Amino acid sequence: MENTPTQIASQIRSMGFRMTPQRMEILAILSQSEHLTPTQIHAQLVCKVPGFTEPTLYRTLDFLCKNGFVQATHVGNGKMQYELTDSMHHHTVCKECGQRKLISSEIMQEIYDRFETETGFKLMEHHLTLNGLCPDCK
Amino acid sequence: MENTPTQIASQIRSMGFRMTPQRMEILAILSQSEHLTPTQIHAQLVCKVPGFTEPTLYRTLDFLCKNGFVQATHVGNGKMQYELTDSMHHHTVCKECGQRKLISSEIMQEIYDRFETETGFKLMEHHLTLNGLCPDCK
């Protein structure tokens, strides 16, 4: 399972959906950075495609999320952020200094495994942000 | 540390802030249910206090969160939800059937302890929602 815009495009088509310039533009933008808010994405869109509208942006993000090509995440502030579904990764965010740090997948995988065996629940979270205090600020 | 509206009110005063009817109304509403969106809270507010405005609602929620009396949470849809800071508790939400389930604090505490010792990060998350598949839908 790959995740370049072109590969996602053909997957979209093979799922019976239609591939449009609007969807392609959004995928192109998402493929170049992560943790983008709708406003940030829209700012980039209107540069390239002057008439691009908000409803299309929000609907498309929704569509891409529902079909697993994009993941929506929260990082503490109330704003949604979007990124292409990539390898599982997690962050810590320090409430004191704001520093973000990537958490190794191994640690989280072990924790997830244990959680799943103890609860019978199958986790599908691929991107979790944990808030607290970093070692320095603690 | 208690969390009834009256007790929070006196804490707010003793912290040098002012206690207002608006803050009291919001605390009263939050003390009666959990997982409330701003829109839900506002709907209740305008019934009781006809002129209650949105800026005051959002500012007050922000204020109560920053001072630890209220916690803001996400449950998968993009909407923020608010509730009085109570004992730590966590949920699973099934992507298939939508069922929500409370996760025992003991399990999470052990997992948190391990996470903290392995990363040096001090978690302050008191309310985490984990998405995936419940035992039935798995």
Add this chain to the structure above:
DNA sequence: TATCTTATTGTAATAAGTTACAATAAGAAG
């Protein structure tokens, strides 16, 4: 290539959330 179906887009109106600033009132002081 031309035609057809309908998924997807844009338009227009609305709702939710934010910001800047002047008016108000909580609570301290006299």
Add this chain to the structure above:
DNA sequence: CTTCTTATTGTAACTTATTACAATAAGATA
């Protein structure tokens, strides 16, 4: 109780997000 300070509220304007529906165009079919 009255006065004073300033934290907190409401007003007004704006930005971000959502909804309903008519116009468009992707891609299937002939």
